[in-house]
Amino acid sequence: MNMNAHTADATTVEEGLAIQEQQAVLDSESATAVAMQDTLLTPRFYTTDFEELDAIDVTPVRADWDHLIAEMRTDPNKGHFKKDDTWDHVDWDAMEPELKKEFIDFLISSCTAEFSGCVLYKEMKRRGHNKDVTELFQLMARDEARHAGFINDALREAGIAVNLGFLTQAKKYTYFRPKFIYYATYLSEKIGYARYITIYRHLEANPDKRFHPIFKWFEEWCNDEFRHGEAFALLMKTDPRLTAGVNVWWIKFFLTAVFATMHVRDHQRPAFHDALGVDTDWYGQEVFRKTSDLSKQIFPITLDIDHPRWSKGLNMLQRASAQVDAGKRKGGIGGKLTEWTGAAKAALAFAALYTIPAKRHQVPASTRLEPAY
Numbered sequence: 001m002n003m004n005a006h007t008a009d010a011t012t013v014e015e016g017l018a019i020q021e022q023q024a025v026l027d028s029e030s031a032t033a034v035a036m037q038d039t040l041l042t043p044r045f046y047t048t049d050f051e052e053l054d055a056i057d058v059t060p061v062r063a064d065w066d067h068l069i070a071e072m073r074t075d076p077n078k079g080h081f082k083k084d085d086t087w088d089h090v091d092w093d094a095m096e097p098e099l100k101k102e103f104i105d106f107l108i109s110s111c112t113a114e115f116s117g118c119v120l121y122k123e124m125k126r127r128g129h130n131k132d133v134t135e136l137f138q139l140m141a142r143d144e145a146r147h148a149g150f151i152n153d154a155l156r157e158a159g160i161a162v163n164l165g166f167l168t169q170a171k172k173y174t175y176f177r178p179k180f181i182y183y184a185t186y187l188s189e190k191i192g193y194a195r196y197i198t199i200y201r202h203l204e205a206n207p208d209k210r211f212h213p214i215f216k217w218f219e220e221w222c223n224d225e226f227r228h229g230e231a232f233a234l235l236m237k238t239d240p241r242l243t244a245g246v247n248v249w250w251i252k253f254f255l256t257a258v259f260a261t262m263h264v265r266d267h268q269r270p271a272f273h274d275a276l277g278v279d280t281d282w283y284g285q286e287v288f289r290k291t292s293d294l295s296k297q298i299f300p301i302t303l304d305i306d307h308p309r310w311s312k313g314l315n316m317l318q319r320a321s322a323q324v325d326a327g328k329r330k331g332g333i334g335g336k337l338t339e340w341t342g343a344a345k346a347a348l349a350f351a352a353l354y355t356i357p358a359k360r361h362q363v364p365a366s367t368r369l370e371p372a373y
């Protein structure tokens with residue numbers, strides 16, 4: 001393989017990963033250690049019942065399916081995720097230490113999340129026989145390998161990178177039944193779109209706040225995530241039972257968990273949001289609103305994020321999570337006690353959020369949407 005090959009030009013996930021493997025010599029241990037963490041809040045790796053997933057028949061959504069796959073095949077972002085002359089120089093040494101720490105944490109966790117999608121999609125493609133399913137997963141894995149590779153490019157300038165080959169081998173995999181993979185992955189793709197486009201639009205209006213060039217890539221980036229979300233909406237649309245009956249409670253659970261996790265994680269990065277000139281609570285609500293609107297394409301409910309108990313519950317959860325962290329730092333029996341009380345408070349806060357009555361919606365006959373934000 002060409003030593004100057006770049007993940008942005010890779011047309012398959014295998015090629016993209018091989019290029020990253022070559023660069024792994026530069027990778028640092030501490031960044032990989034951060035990516036290895038498995039807590040409720042950090043990105044995980046997933047595995048599932050690949051045979052059940054492979055058995056999906058997309059006939060009920062054939063027209064929309066073919067349209068989406070054709071678009072992904074044209075590969076609109078081939079070659080895009082690469083530093084070019086619009087990539088401004090980043091003076092990492094001059095960056096305020098707190099911001100640097102939080103931004104690097106943001107990059108590592110984004111890279112892990114991108115790579116988590118890559119690993120899951122690639123495995124599905126490898127194990128499956130269903131031509132529709134394997135082609136979709138090959139195309140999505142291709143995109144995620146590029147995204148992860150690009151974030152690693154940015155990290156490398158700061159002298160660190162995540163060792164993706166090592167992560168694949170060593171990180172713990174969480175098993176989710178296929179339907180939980182659909183809910184969780186659909187939401188993470190759509191919320192990913194909403195997060196990236198909200199930051200992109202904000203920085204378009206406030207270019208002086210763009211403290212790192214990677215944000216310039218967020219527009220095309222989020223369009224990839226949008227398409228991935230469309231694919232999961234179609235997969236769920238093939239079976240009406242997935243979005244009815246008791247599964248609506250599961251949908252509510254995943255909506256609450258995904259939104260709550262984002263709230264807590266983002267509040268752990270005050271300097272990062274300060275530098276962007278973004279109020280974390282405003283940003284959160286904005287992203288929840290966009291994600292909720294999009295999810296009406298397939299989910300019969302959305303969370304009532306304007307309910308008076310909503311922000312109260314989120315803040316409670318955030319304080320509880322801070323208490324858990326404080327307990328862990330303290331250590332010993334006293335620390336454990338603090339940690340457990342924090343965990344109990346977090347469970348209560350989550351229950352308070354979960355029991356806010358949801359809003360019901362009529363779901364459209366076709367899931368098809370275009371990115372409009």
Ligand SMILES: [Fe+2]
Pocket residue numbers: 114117143144147224225
């Ligand atoms: Fe991605």
Ligand SMILES: [Fe+2]
Pocket residue numbers: 117144189224225228
């Ligand atoms: Fe994605």
